[in-house]
Amino acid sequence: MQTYYYVLASRHFLLEEEPLEEVLKERRRHYQEEEKVIDFWLVVQPSFLEAPELAKVKAQCPQPAAAIISTNPEFITWLKLRLEYVLTGEFQAPSTTIPDPLASLS
Numbered sequence: 001m002q003t004y005y006y007v008l009a010s011r012h013f014l015l016e017e018e019p020l021e022e023v024l025k026e027r028r029r030h031y032q033e034e035e036k037v038i039d040f041w042l043v044v045q046p047s048f049l050e051a052p053e054l055a056k057v058k059a060q061c062p063q064p065a066a067a068i069i070s071t072n073p074e075f076i077t078w079l080k081l082r083l084e085y086v087l088t089g090e091f092q093a094p095s096t097t098i099p100d101p102l103a104s105l106s
Helices: 011-017 020-033 052-060 073-083
Strands: 001-009 039-045 065-070 087-093
Touching: 001 011, 001 073, 011 039, 011 065, 020 039, 020 073, 052 087, 065 073, 073 087
Parallel strands: none
Antiparallel strands: 001 065, 001 087, 039 065
C-alpha cells in the first residue's frame, strides 16, 4: 500500500476560484528542472471519498469535489498554505475500501 496525502475542496473552488493551473504548471516545471518524477495529480470527484472511513471528510467538503493527491506530504502542506480554504489528510491505497486513486487517471 502507498500513503497518499491530499488537498480537498469543491471543484468550483479549486478549478475556478484559485489559480491552480498556474501553481501546478510551475510545480511541473520545477520538477522537470530538478529531474524529479511527478508525484502529484489532480483528481476530480475523487473515489477515495466513498470509503466509509472518509465519510466525515466527504461531509465537510462541498460537492462535487476535487483533490490534489500526492505521495509528498511537504507538497500538500505547501498547497494548504497557498490555497488556505481546503481540507487536508491522508489515506492508504489500495485497500479493501479505497481503490488505487491513480487507476482512473490512466
